[in-house]
Amino acid sequence: MSGVISSETSAGVNDFVIKIGTVNGTGSASANELLMKTIFRMGVPVVGKNIFPSNIQGLPTWYEIRVTGDGYAGRSGDVHLMVAMNPESYERDLAELSPGGVLIYDSTWPRPHFMSRSDITVIGVPLSLMCNDAFEVARSRILMKNMAYVGACAALLDLDIDVIHTLVDEMFVKKQKLIPANRQAVALGFDYVKDNFETPLSFKVKALDKTKGKIMVDGNTAAGLGCVYAGATFGSWYPITPSTSLMDGFANYCAQLRVHPETGENLYCIIQAEDELSAAGMAMGAAWNGARAFTPTSGAGISLMSEFIGFAYYAEVGLVYFDIQRVGPSTGMPTRTQQCDINLTAYASHGDTKHIVVYPADPGECFTMSAQAFDLAERFQTPVFFLSDLDIGMNDWMIDELTWDENYVPDRGKILGPDALKDIEKFERYICPQGDYIPERTLPGTDPKGAYFLRGSGHNKHGKYTEVSAEYQEVVDRLILKWKSAADYVPQPIVIKAKQKAAYGVIAIGSSDGAIKEACDKLASEGTHLDYMRIRAFPFPQSVEDFIASHEQVFVIEQNRDAQLMNLLVAETAATKASLTSIKYYAGQPLGYRFVHKALTDEIAVLSSQRKSA
Amino acid sequence: MTSFVKPRIDRKNAPVNSLGLKRQDYDGAMSTLCAGCGHDSVTAAMATAFYELAIEPHKAVKVSGIGCSSKTTAYFLKEAHGANTVHGRMPSFATGAMAANAALTYIGVSGDGDSLSIGIGQMIHAMRRNANMVYVLENNGVYGLTKGQFSASADIGSIAKKGTVNEQPPLDPCIMALAAGATFVARSFSGDRKQLVPLIKAGLKHKGFAIIDVISPCVSFNDHKGSTKSYAHTYKYYHKAVHADYIPPTDEIMTSYDEGETMSVELHDGGKILLKKLDPNYDPTSQASAFSKIMESKASNEILTGLLYIDDTKEDMATQNNLEARPLNQVPYTELNPGPKALKALQAGWK
Numbered sequence: 001m002s003g004v005i006s007s008e009t010s011a012g013v014n015d016f017v018i019k020i021g022t023v024n025g026t027g028s029a030s031a032n033e034l035l036m037k038t039i040f041r042m043g044v045p046v047v048g049k050n051i052f053p054s055n056i057q058g059l060p061t062w063y064e065i066r067v068t069g070d071g072y073a074g075r076s077g078d079v080h081l082m083v084a085m086n087p088e089s090y091e092r093d094l095a096e097l098s099p100g101g102v103l104i105y106d107s108t109w110p111r112p113h114f115m116s117r118s119d120i121t122v123i124g125v126p127l128s129l130m131c132n133d134a135f136e137v138a139r140s141r142i143l144m145k146n147m148a149y150v151g152a153c154a155a156l157l158d159l160d161i162d163v164i165h166t167l168v169d170e171m172f173v174k175k176q177k178l179i180p181a182n183r184q185a186v187a188l189g190f191d192y193v194k195d196n197f198e199t200p201l202s203f204k205v206k207a208l209d210k211t212k213g214k215i216m217v218d219g220n221t222a223a224g225l226g227c228v229y230a231g232a233t234f235g236s237w238y239p240i241t242p243s244t245s246l247m248d249g250f251a252n253y254c255a256q257l258r259v260h261p262e263t264g265e266n267l268y269c270i271i272q273a274e275d276e277l278s279a280a281g282m283a284m285g286a287a288w289n290g291a292r293a294f295t296p297t298s299g300a301g302i303s304l305m306s307e308f309i310g311f312a313y314y315a316e317v318g319l320v321y322f323d324i325q326r327v328g329p330s331t332g333m334p335t336r337t338q339q340c341d342i343n344l345t346a347y348a349s350h351g352d353t354k355h356i357v358v359y360p361a362d363p364g365e366c367f368t369m370s371a372q373a374f375d376l377a378e379r380f381q382t383p384v385f386f387l388s389d390l391d392i393g394m395n396d397w398m399i400d401e402l403t404w405d406e407n408y409v410p411d412r413g414k415i416l417g418p419d420a421l422k423d424i425e426k427f428e429r430y431i432c433p434q435g436d437y438i439p440e441r442t443l444p445g446t447d448p449k450g451a452y453f454l455r456g457s458g459h460n461k462h463g464k465y466t467e468v469s470a471e472y473q474e475v476v477d478r479l480i481l482k483w484k485s486a487a488d489y490v491p492q493p494i495v496i497k498a499k500q501k502a503a504y505g506v507i508a509i510g511s512s513d514g515a516i517k518e519a520c521d522k523l524a525s526e527g528t529h530l531d532y533m534r535i536r537a538f539p540f541p542q543s544v545e546d547f548i549a550s551h552e553q554v555f556v557i558e559q560n561r562d563a564q565l566m567n568l569l570v571a572e573t574a575a576t577k578a579s580l581t582s583i584k585y586y587a588g589q590p591l592g593y594r595f596v597h598k599a600l601t602d603e604i605a606v607l608s609s610q611r612k613s614a
Numbered sequence: 615m616t617s618f619v620k621p622r623i624d625r626k627n628a629p630v631n632s633l634g635l636k637r638q639d640y641d642g643a644m645s646t647l648c649a650g651c652g653h654d655s656v657t658a659a660m661a662t663a664f665y666e667l668a669i670e671p672h673k674a675v676k677v678s679g680i681g682c683s684s685k686t687t688a689y690f691l692k693e694a695h696g697a698n699t700v701h702g703r704m705p706s707f708a709t710g711a712m713a714a715n716a717a718l719t720y721i722g723v724s725g726d727g728d729s730l731s732i733g734i735g736q737m738i739h740a741m742r743r744n745a746n747m748v749y750v751l752e753n754n755g756v757y758g759l760t761k762g763q764f765s766a767s768a769d770i771g772s773i774a775k776k777g778t779v780n781e782q783p784p785l786d787p788c789i790m791a792l793a794a795g796a797t798f799v800a801r802s803f804s805g806d807r808k809q810l811v812p813l814i815k816a817g818l819k820h821k822g823f824a825i826i827d828v829i830s831p832c833v834s835f836n837d838h839k840g841s842t843k844s845y846a847h848t849y850k851y852y853h854k855a856v857h858a859d860y861i862p863p864t865d866e867i868m869t870s871y872d873e874g875e876t877m878s879v880e881l882h883d884g885g886k887i888l889l890k891k892l893d894p895n896y897d898p899t900s901q902a903s904a905f906s907k908i909m910e911s912k913a914s915n916e917i918l919t920g921l922l923y924i925d926d927t928k929e930d931m932a933t934q935n936n937l938e939a940r941p942l943n944q945v946p947y948t949e950l951n952p953g954p955k956a957l958k959a960l961q962a963g964w965k
Contacts, residue, residue, distance in 0.1 A: 041965075215964035229957070231950040233942040234713050236706075253960070257952040265938035267945050269713040273706065274739040281699065281706025281736070282713070288697065289675075289714035290943030307700050401961055404954045410947055443943060444695035444711070445718045448672040453688055454697040465688075 008119075009100025011080040011203035014044050014069030018153065020083040021093045022146070025057030028085070031146035032063040033396075034167055035153055040216055040398065041163045043208040045071040047514070048216070048396045049590050054241065054334045060089040071210060073362065073397065073514030077592035080203055081156065083149050085127075091115055102201060104152055106145070123197055125152050130188045135181065144185035151189025158200035160207065161190065215401050219392035220296075222363035222402070223322060224249025226370030227294060228257060231410050232320075234293040236271045236282035238301065241334045242390040243324035246296040280305035280321075284312050287319035288454060290443040292374050292410070296322035299341040300331065302348060302385075309383050310349030311456040313479070316430070316439065318377035318384065318413065320370070321345075325389040327588045336588030337390035339510055342564035345385040346538055352476060354483045357385040357538040358491055359509040362392060364399040365491075365536075372491060375411040380438060380486050389559075391511045391590040414440040421447040428452075429463035430475060437482035483539060490537030493544060496520070498529035504604065505531040505551035507544075507580075509565060511590065512557055518593035519600060528604060530555075538568070545573040548580070553607055555600060557583040559591060581607075618644035620689075631668040640665045642690040652804030652830030652845075653686050653752050659807050660721065660750065661690040663814035667860070674719045675711060679704040679733055682759055683725035683752035683830070702733025705740035705749070709931070712745055715941035716932035719818060720747035727757050730766040730785045737787075741796040741823045746930040748817040748824045751787050752804070755843035756836035773840030786912070787827045788922055792905055798824035799904065799923040800858070803848055804831065806919075813921060815860040821882040822930045829917065853911060856898050856920035857890040879924050889921060898923055 011017075018035070022028040029050075036048050047066040053059035066076055082103045084093040090105070097103055099119045105111060107124025116122070131144045154164060164186055172178045193199060224246045227235065237247045247270065254268040269286075273279035279295045286293035297305065302323050312319060325341045327333035345357045356376050360369045366388060377384040414434075421427060421442065429452040430439045442450030452463045460471035461478075496517070508516050513534055520530050533547045548554050548569070556566040563582040570577050583599045585591055620641055628636045640661040645654050664674060671693035678684035680701035687696045699707045704722050712720055729737045729751050737749070755768040764772070767787070768780040791799045798820045802810045810828065817824030829848050831837050837844045863884035875894055878886045889898055897903045904923040911918035 215961050217961075217964045225957075225960075229951060231947045233945065233950065234710060236710060253952075256960070257956055258950065260938060263938060264936075266936045267938070267942070267950060269935050269937060269942060271709065271713065271743075271935075274735055277703060278706035278709075278736055278739065281703045282710035285677075285697070285707035285710025285712075286714040286942075287710070288707075289711040291710075291714035293710065293714070308703065311700050402957055404957050406954055408951075442695075443715075444675045445673055445715060445941075448670075448693035451672055451693045451695050454695070454699075456700060457698065 009080060009203065010078055010098060011100070013204055013206050014067055014208065016067050016080040016203040017076055017078050018065045018067070018081045018083070019079045019093070019096070020063045020085065020149070021089045022061055022085045023088070024053055024055050024059045024061040026146070027143045028061075028063070028146045030171060031150050032065070034147075034164065034171065035150050036065045036396070037167050037216065038154070038159050038163050039065070039067055039205050040211050041167065042160055042205055043211050044069060044205055045210050045214075045398055047073060047075065047398070049075060049391070050395055051589065052335050060086050067205060069208060069210070072518045072593070074518055075515065075590050075592035077594035081153065081201070083153065085145075085149065102156065104149065123152075123156075123193070125149070125189060125192055127152075127189065130192065131185065134184060134188060140181065144181065147182050147185035148189035151186035151191075152193045154186070155190045155193035155199045156197070156201050156204070158204040158206070211398065213401050214398050216396045216398055217363045218245065218394055218396050219360065219363040219366040219388055220246040220324065220394060221249040223366040223370045223386065223388065223393070225253050225402075226367040228253045229367075229404055230292060230371035230374040232292040232294055232374060233268050234283065234286035234291040235268075236273050236279040236286070236293070236295050237297065238273050238276045238279045240276075240298050240301050242326050242394050243296040243298050243301070243322060245394060246322055246324065276301035276304035277308065280308035283319050284308055284317055287377075288317045290415070292378070294320040294322060294374070296324065298324050298326050299328050299344060302341060302344055306349045309355075310351060310353055312383045313349065313353045313355065314351075314456055315454050316381040316441070317454070318379075318381045320373045320377050320384050320386055322386045322388065324393040325387065333588050335390070337511070337559070337590055338586055338588060339389060339512070339559040340564070340586070341387060342509075342558070342560065342568060345387050346568055348385075352480075354480065354539070355383050355385055356380060356483070356486050356490060357387050359387050359536050360392065361510050361513040361534060362399055363397045364402065366392065367402050369491060371408070376486065376489060378413040379411045379489065380482060381413060381441060382483070387510065389511050395590070414438060416440050416442050416450060418447050421449045424449070428461070430459070430461040432478065437478050437485055487539040487541045490539070490541070492541055493536055493547070494534045495547065496532045498531050499524065500529045502529045502531045503552045504607075505533060505547060505554040506557060506600070507533050507535060507547070507554055507565070507569070508557045509535050512559060515591040515593040515596045516557055519596035522593065522597050523600060528601075530600070538572070540569070540572055544569070545575060548573065548575040553581055554579060555581045555583050555603060557596060557599075559585050561586045618646070620644040631665055633668045633670060635665065635668070637662065637665045639693075640671060640691055642692040643688045645689045646685065647682055648834050650833040651682070652754065652832070653683055654689070655804040655807065656750065656752055656810070656828050656830055657686045657689045659810040660723075660814055662807075662811050663818060664691060666811070667815055667818060669719055669818070674721060676721055676723070677704045677708045677711065678723045679728035681725040681728045682832075683723055684728055686752070687723050702728050702731070703736055704728070705733065705736040705745070708747055709740055709743065709745050712747065712931060713935070713937070714943045716746065716937060717939070717941050721818070722747055722749045724749065724751050726751065726753045726755060726765040726767040730787060734785075738790065738794045741791055741794040741825065743931045744795070744797055744822040744928055744934070746821055746823070746932065748814060748826065750814070751825060751827045752830040753787070753827055753843070754830050754832040754836055755841070756832050758832050758835055762835040767843075769842040772842040773838075775835050775838055786908070787825060788908055789905070791825045792901055792923055796825055796923075797822040797925045797928050798921070800824070800826045800921045801829070801917070801919045802826060803829045803852055803917075803919060805845060805848065806852070809854065809857060809919065812857070812859045816858045816887045816921060819860050819881055819883060819885055820887070820924070820926060822926070822928060848917060851915055851917045853916040853918050854920055855892055855896060855907065855918050856922065858921035859888045859890075861886040861888050879926055881926050887921070887924065899925065
């Protein structure tokens, strides 16, 4: 064995992180998926994060696989096995490796001698050389190099080679001819490492039984599928990273599941618009005309859609806007993640506007909450925002297998059909006969009695144009009561109580969940106990205010610079600013538990010293 | 101010259409535009077209953007749903509405500000999609509600009420429509109801995007000497090139015209559009011919009117999207929900 593998590492069996640095556009994605899936199939939970550039070919890209026998859903912040395939990022990759870690590089070319570290082990595998010898075509040499590093990792981590073979067979089920070559490439890397190094490493994979009933899927695909199950028939969009795969998912499943079995005609319509303004208009027009309609976008798109959002809010048309957040402001970093549209979606558009927003935390919730979002939009006849992010939307998450309630019936809200219209003397659009702040609506083409004129200009409760102050106010006063009443219908917060009575609490939304749960567990094991509330929608239910009131101090953890969630809590609940402490992470990478653990530890230390001095 | 209900005066023995409805049944609220506004004449023409075609009012959908012209959707077809949307964004709203229910008849009303400036992208792209609607562009060369600024259709040399001379070249919606692949391109004048009503009828029956650019003078801000969108100027330079009549499937073409002066275009519903041409060399089914005729007329300061181009063979948006005849908004959830079994099956690949 050439090189001594240090035992001083934070990694352990089923508890370590692999990171693969490659060049964008070299086909490494399927190799990385193969590696992750193998571990998953061995019954060991994994967390996959794709850290990629806004580029088609040539820039550095990484894939990170966390192996977590305990089943945590966030990143750790460590890297124990670095596959450094990209010379351009080699220096960075070397520096990022945790002490005691192992680095694999392509030894076909020598590494610069000055790029070394004494506290890690370096393993050279002549990947290019082996693949150039074994394969003829230039493109396949590049692709096979990826499969070869999977083989090298498999040897080091004691992966089940039969599982790899099965997965390769599945990958190429439609291109059977490619199976032998890919298997061969895996074997090249595997055998070389077996022959030249002591295997396996001290941190390795040991088969478990913890992935039964689980799936690996990204949030955008799950949300797109959720739209199919919710009964959405119309989607308009303008392509934008990182939301594009949501419409891809919807289109894909519609093509499979939404075509009339006899006529071959579509029971859905998808239109790629010329811009987000138009996408928003199309979705609103379709919703007004009785289709369940949505448009997926990112923050930049919401900015452009804002005029239609205000129109839909004021004219009371219910539709769903999917905002898959990326780093702003402006173009920002399109392939990096943040929770930076909390403010934007809560109040989008000019004038007094407040919206319903749901905050999914993982692909499982993306599936269920998309249906809930449509129900809320139609029940309350108002825009509903589905605020996901790049981390949830584009990364594969391990979640429970999706299920669908056979008895689900869409909540279409108050639509007066032909029969109902026959029975009433006169239809007026914004009267609320049930006294619940929600008016009745009609669809075009139903009955002459049902006609009304939709307008974004000042209107009274009869739906007529007005510039009379009292008439205008009557309508907007009802709108805010309607919005407030939605708090009882939105997905309610989830609270994880500490095992002991806790003086402090934590509040967060969305993709921060995994890292926070893990940090709280670690803190508990160190003797610090925290209650944790994950808010799942806006308007905030009363329980949010109660949670804050029942703790001495609450830490609001979020992924943006301006403490948007904390400020929203101050603005929209009775909580004082002093009762909340902001913890912010806005570097654009998925949140890791080490960051949260350290931030909470530091903040709690500050609070305790303040207490002592008081 | 609030909206006014238009007083209804029923005349004895007023004629009825095949649905038994009178022309007044196609009216809407009282107009709040200036007395003499060209738009009110266009409103009347639209109502008459629906009446003559005997379209049930509630089976129509009216959409508009923002501006004087966009207000007019409230002034006809009171039994139809209407949507006064966002400035320049009517086409997208209409597109979504049409996707949800392609079985209704859609009419959009817009102006030169709404269509040629703020909404130019949406109008062009609705044409490219061949969305099945009539798009009436009430064109007066001026922003009325904001008191007299030039619009993008103002001609070079046209003088504003306050004396400014326009130096920027005008955008011609018909030329743009031809370039964008619109399948029905027409121009008319609010003062010529005899030409306009049949054009609107033909547009309503055309399966695809029908644009009608209607010169509709603004009496308050652009009807003075030196304006090229005034009544006087339009009457002087108005040139009827092609007259269009809609002939329902049940009717035969009775009138006879000389060879070369008439042609008929078959429509999807079995009806026909009968075209009467003043220039025998003009072929309104040829894009190239329409282009050159419009450009030539411009050079001689003529306002070429009538149905300038038609192609009824191109698939409309609903057909392109493979939609069934039953509107999407009428498909029951049981047909939309793939069910738990399918969900289980499709997840096999995620394990």
